[in-house]
Amino acid sequence: MTFPKNSSGRDCTGAWDIMPWVLQNSATQEQGDWLKDHLSHCEACSTEFAQQSRLQRALALPVDISVDANAGLKRLLGRLDTADTQEGSFRTRRGNWLNRALVAAVLLQAVGIGTLGMKLWSTGDSPAYRTLSQESASVAPGAIRIVPDAAMTLASWNALLHNLRLQVVAGPNDVGAYTVAPTGSASTAHTLQQLRATQGIRLAEPVAVTP
Amino acid sequence: MNNADIDLDATDRMLLQRMSTGDRAALAVLYRSYHGRLCRFLSRLTRRSDVIEEVINDCFWIAWQKAGNFHGDSRVSTWLMGIAYRCGLKALRQHGDEPVEDDKLPEQRTAAHDLDDDRELRDWLAKGLEHLSVDQRAVIELVYGVGHSLDEVAVIMQCPVGTIKARLFHARVKLRNVLPALAGDSPKHKEKVP
Numbered sequence: 001m002t003f004p005k006n007s008s009g010r011d012c013t014g015a016w017d018i019m020p021w022v023l024q025n026s027a028t029q030e031q032g033d034w035l036k037d038h039l040s041h042c043e044a045c046s047t048e049f050a051q052q053s054r055l056q057r058a059l060a061l062p063v064d065i066s067v068d069a070n071a072g073l074k075r076l077l078g079r080l081d082t083a084d085t086q087e088g089s090f091r092t093r094r095g096n097w098l099n100r101a102l103v104a105a106v107l108l109q110a111v112g113i114g115t116l117g118m119k120l121w122s123t124g125d126s127p128a129y130r131t132l133s134q135e136s137a138s139v140a141p142g143a144i145r146i147v148p149d150a151a152m153t154l155a156s157w158n159a160l161l162h163n164l165r166l167q168v169v170a171g172p173n174d175v176g177a178y179t180v181a182p183t184g185s186a187s188t189a190h191t192l193q194q195l196r197a198t199q200g201i202r203l204a205e206p207v208a209v210t211p
Numbered sequence: 212m213n214n215a216d217i218d219l220d221a222t223d224r225m226l227l228q229r230m231s232t233g234d235r236a237a238l239a240v241l242y243r244s245y246h247g248r249l250c251r252f253l254s255r256l257t258r259r260s261d262v263i264e265e266v267i268n269d270c271f272w273i274a275w276q277k278a279g280n281f282h283g284d285s286r287v288s289t290w291l292m293g294i295a296y297r298c299g300l301k302a303l304r305q306h307g308d309e310p311v312e313d314d315k316l317p318e319q320r321t322a323a324h325d326l327d328d329d330r331e332l333r334d335w336l337a338k339g340l341e342h343l344s345v346d347q348r349a350v351i352e353l354v355y356g357v358g359h360s361l362d363e364v365a366v367i368m369q370c371p372v373g374t375i376k377a378r379l380f381h382a383r384v385k386l387r388n389v390l391p392a393l394a395g396d397s398p399k400h401k402e403k404v405p
Contacts, residue, residue, distance in 0.1 A: 016383075020379070024354070024355075024358045051387070052355075052383075054332070055351075055386065056356075057332065058333065058335060060356065061332065061333055063247070063254050064254075065258065066260060067263050068264075071264075075268060076271055076272065077235065077239075079268065080275065
């Protein structure tokens, strides 16, 4: 890098620019030599360079403020310890919260399962369905299924049951059929015959022989 | 950067790498290694020793946290100085840049340790720096005191190189105008810049 020498103003500008770097020893040898040459015949720049050198010497003096490195380091390490402790505490608190949430979830699940079990238990004895292999409900011996006519009076119906010593044990069902059972020792066949001969009885059949 | 600087930077990088794994011994080595130059740099920003220690510890607190993120785009010294500078500015905003209580004034070592010439030189510098802004004092210290290049100062202060050049220029002009008078000479170049 060269600087013009035919203009003292531009020489001084160049000298001003490179002074800090020459003082730092970071300028090139060529720059250093050029500045040295310029200073030898420029009193103003020479004075400025001397002041810059003095500034650098002043800045290199020992620091006049006492700050204990060991004490500072001790405080810094203490600060790190505190931060670690707080972080650990935070983790612990977060862990406690998680455990409590898990326990609450398990309890809730247990209560739910218990409630469901109670509900199933309460309805378990009377299922709303019957399989074909299951036996039908027990039927009284000699039971007869009767479908009376809709026009039959209650008095006629009661009189018929009384004469034939029959008692209603079930019904009427969806089609209006009653199940009756004998209270005496009369034979079912005879009773059936009398029922079928009675006016107002549309159907009479033994329950036991129903397919 | 000469070979000695390269070796020092390699050592610093190794320490940072160990710090990133939680090695406190490495932190202690780096802390002691940089304590002096950070003290000197921060003493240009504030005269309060308690603030200086606080800033240094804030700086290394951040370095401890960010050690694993250092990618080596700059020297470790430049990286640390940049952190210290920003922490220093933050501390100045919180505390102000001058001592507020007499009992917190720094222990003056001039009377006990300095020769007369040094004491005079120190006073001369202190009075000159009083005329500069915080940023200008920082640039003067980084260039003349620490010996950083303009590019490195730009990294430290997170400014364009042109801004650093301007700060250095204005700081030098101010000092050129006040320092001769402080030394007993009349300023020969007042308001005149080459």
